[in-house]
Amino acid sequence: MAIVEQKVGDLVRLLYQKLADVSHVRQRKRLMVPTSGDHGATPTIYFLTPDHHGASGGIRVIYRHVDILNSIGVQAFVLHQRPGFRCNWFHNQTEVTDVQKAKVTRSDILVVSELDIDLLSRIPSGIKYLIFNQNSHLTWRRGGALAARLYGANPDLTGVVTVSDHNREMLRYAFPASPIERVHLSIDPTLFHPGSGARPRRIAYMPRRGRDDAQQIVEMLRARGVLEGWEVVALDGLAHSEVADKLRTTRIFLALTYQEGFGLPAAEAMACGNYVIGNHGFGGKEFFLPEFSAVVEPGDIMALVRAAEEAIYNDESNVGWCRDRGQAASAFILETYSPQRERDDVATFYREFLASVLPARQAAE
CATH class of the missing domain: 3.40.50.2000 (Glycogen Phosphorylase B;)
Structure with missing residues (x-):
């Protein structure tokens, strides 16, 4: 019975995909x-x-x-x-x-x-x-x-x-x-800047980019007890200014991209003073510098979890560890990509x- 239901489900999904393709062709x-x-x-x-x-x-x-x-x-x-x-x-x-x-x-x-x-x-x-x-x-x-x-x-x-x-x-x-x-x-410096307020222990990511990867990463970190005292927030469905507001309250940003032309979300997170961990998507290679970010190959969940765990440990052991790197990232981004x-x-x-x-x-x- 389960096999029959699965096959029916696959056929329904295939039908919806074909209908969507036809609709897209007609629209174009x-x-x-x-x-x-x-x-x-x-x-x-x-x-x-x-x-x-x-x-x-x-x-x-x-x-x-x-x-x-x-x-x-x-x-x-x-x-x-x-x-x-x-x-x-x-x-x-x-x-x-x-x-x-x-x-x-x-x-x-x-x-x-x-x-x-x-x-x-x-x-x-x-x-x-x-x-x-x-x-x-x-x-x-x-x-x-x-x-x-x-x-x-x-x-x-x-x-x-x-x-x-x-x-x-x-x-x-x-x-x-x-x-x-x-x-x-x-990068708009009036929106994307570090701000001056104290930041809670908070990690951000954008679920429309690598949603499945994000779930694996968060659950692995939680299973290891690494996220105790830390909050993970998904930045989804927000206006441009609201994204900036949120990024000024986070310490770490997870970049879960694949092939980017530039990589605005990661650059904006850096401009707001975040330590960015993840994939530069090739287009972002020019600003994913080792002084203030950690590059991980796309799809390498283990490497990203290890990099995030290391950053969390360093920030808990050394006051201002994420802050210092975030400020360096912000200075670089706002100077290099100025209006x-x-x-x-x-x-x-x-x-x-x-x-x-x-x-x-x-x-x-």
Whole structure:
């Protein structure tokens, strides 16, 4: 009987997965990329962005880059599908438009993510595009073999922008002829900072990243009696500012990622003064430094449990052990990934990219 129930359960799950896949394909077929063969009066940069209600670090970055461009006199918009849609899980007054109102002309640049390059097959030649790749490991998820053409020697490709040294290295290796640049993301120092209050013995993690691993780690630590006097909190379903508030009350953060383009949660935890233990996801390798963090290979539960137990022991034996390393991590993150550095990078690269479009426009006129 149990075997029959299991087989029925497997069939039901398979059916739901197939239905979800069909629904996803239909949804993507409905996505629009509005274009015009004309030349616009003012060159504009449009960032094609999903209509996504939930928290997404990548979408927040897009909104911020649009803000930066408009602040330096470059006209830019977040381009959503649904009329009137705007992400509201974080405060913003970003310039937003939709596919019913806007058209991308031959004077403009259409920016698409690594997950939307398949939509470029729907736009006519002569429309300039730029790929904003925030996670090089997702490059082929929707593009497949199409990626070689879109990232390669394509006359409509203005450039590729990415967000970490690892991403840039991987993309340059895959597409050696492609113009690939890296911008430094920023960590908001008004939200993510150590604060001044005393911290309880508290460990944090994000369950949407490695939920099963987290359960094993916590239960193993509890079984060994290591968590006595310590609290473990899951940061889930919180607004951006609420995550920052929580991270200023914790001493240790468990990073349970796999392949990250950058790794914002770990960087934000460090900025708040946490000792971070776990996986850098490759993209975060540049800031997972041994002076203030502990790197563990993805999936190595035993190593992560041992590293967490060692940190707990050190903090209990030496007052301020986590605090001192957290402060060093925060200083490094806030200096290396400052808003001014991101602003300078974005301003420099997009001005160069836009300049490459202007000669074609002038020639056409």
